[in-house]
Amino acid sequence: MLSNQTFLSSLTRFSILSLGVLASFGMINRSPILAQMAQSNFTLANGVYLYGQSPEAEEIGQEYLVFKVHQGKVIGAIYLPQSEFNCFSGTLTANQMNLSIIDPNDGKKYPYPIAMKASSPVASQGQVSSEVILEGYHRLTKISNNDHRILKTCLQPN
Structure with missing residues (x-):
């Protein structure tokens, strides 16, 4: 493992000059991106989500979660296609x-x-975006009418 001192001494004058020029033009300003990447706290934004054990929708025998996130609270359903579903609630x-x-x-x-x-x-135009992964599930982007129907049932007050 190289120490910082060994690493710095191994840089050529050209590479140090290049980094200095890039930094002076604002082409290297990684500190906000690195700070965002270092944060271990991430969450799902407000919205409706569908995750499945399979990367394909409506696969028989596979478990799916359809839910709505609002201000750190979660309400939704867990279901198997062509079977019953159970509502859930929770927090992030x-x-x-x-x-x-x-x-x-x-x-x-x-x-x-x-x-x-x-x-x-992934850093793009000074922003860092990353998708939230639920362990054991794949994010599905197309939420069907049936998913919306199930979710609506669970969102209704008892």
């Missing part, structure tokens, strides 16, 4: 969705945590 923490799945028969709630992580960040 730094690296996890803490869900409580509701048994429709007795109303009892069961904890169901799902780990979250950010995909590799």
